[in-house]
Amino acid sequence: RAKKQGKNQMSFFEYEMQQQFMSRVVIEQELREAIHTNQLELFYQPVITLDTGDVKGFEALIRWNNNGITRSPDDFIPIAEESGLINALGLRIIEDALSTVSQWNQKYGKEFTIAINISSKQLRDEVLVEKLRDGLEKYGLKPELVELEITETALLHDTETVSATINQLHNLGCKLALDDFGTGYSSISHLREFPISIVKIDKSLMPLSEQDAKHIALVRGLTSMVSILNLSIVAEGIEHPHHAELCKELKISRVQGYYYSKPLPKSDIEQRYVITQ
Numbered sequence: 001r002a003k004k005q006g007k008n009q010m011s012f013f014e015y016e017m018q019q020q021f022m023s024r025v026v027i028e029q030e031l032r033e034a035i036h037t038n039q040l041e042l043f044y045q046p047v048i049t050l051d052t053g054d055v056k057g058f059e060a061l062i063r064w065n066n067n068g069i070t071r072s073p074d075d076f077i078p079i080a081e082e083s084g085l086i087n088a089l090g091l092r093i094i095e096d097a098l099s100t101v102s103q104w105n106q107k108y109g110k111e112f113t114i115a116i117n118i119s120s121k122q123l124r125d126e127v128l129v130e131k132l133r134d135g136l137e138k139y140g141l142k143p144e145l146v147e148l149e150i151t152e153t154a155l156l157h158d159t160e161t162v163s164a165t166i167n168q169l170h171n172l173g174c175k176l177a178l179d180d181f182g183t184g185y186s187s188i189s190h191l192r193e194f195p196i197s198i199v200k201i202d203k204s205l206m207p208l209s210e211q212d213a214k215h216i217a218l219v220r221g222l223t224s225m226v227s228i229l230n231l232s233i234v235a236e237g238i239e240h241p242h243h244a245e246l247c248k249e250l251k252i253s254r255v256q257g258y259y260y261s262k263p264l265p266k267s268d269i270e271q272r273y274v275i276t277q
Ligand code: C2E
Pocket: 045, 060, 061, 062, 072, 073, 074, 077, 093, 117, 118, 119, 149, 179, 180, 203, 236, 237, 238, 239, 256, 257, 258, 259, 263
């Protein structure tokens, strides 16, 4: 049947493939444009100290407002990585995040931490370390307030280059956090091999209810594994009081999630948190 449709006819499969390819190309083009025209904006999600309920710091999360449509970083960060746009974008994100948190710390007399997501590609960019060093100096920020979030998959390839970069970042005094823990390899050897001091338990592990024994056991297991290594833990995706209760019971020090706050634009953070404290 497909043959009879002639040369210019595509099968549904081919059509789908082309659509997908097209949208990647279009998104890449639009992303390039967006970086140029500043359509990308950092949002900040408060990270809470569970004991006191105080805001300990923020995670910077990128948003792309594309003609009124907010595109999720899960959709465009991979495209930015494949096209190489991530390097320039990543440096902008670092500059912006360091600048914002240092402004807040000076203005409000705080020592907020700032968590910045670093893509695996950036760990192969020689400029990264330099840019961070310059940024810390320019904004007079204590390096230990800067937490660089990397994922475990970033540690699997180009191990030598990646490991050299990670050591340099560590030597700058920045903290390294392993993001999305519990979704990939979650290997204890990675936690020992690399100078990682923070582990972020992935939001997908948060129990669906208080009866969700499987997820509760998983969080409990991962938490005890991480605390044996004396690393600090941040739990993500706290949406319900029972998540917070579980974290308290497991002595997880820091939490982050919609239950406390969604990621917000800089000005909203200033209104909601910083000024009122
Ligand atoms: P991530 O670093 O693991 O960030 C956590 C994600 O969970 C964020 O999604 C955040 O908005 C979302 N989240 C926070 N609290 C909750 C909650 O209580 N429930 C649920 N369901 N979700 C919650 P977002 O902002 O869409 O970012 C997705 C991923 O995109 C990030 O995962 C990170 O891997 C990547 N990303 C975001 N911003 C950047 C960036 O500036 N640079 C790089 N390289 N990657 C980024």
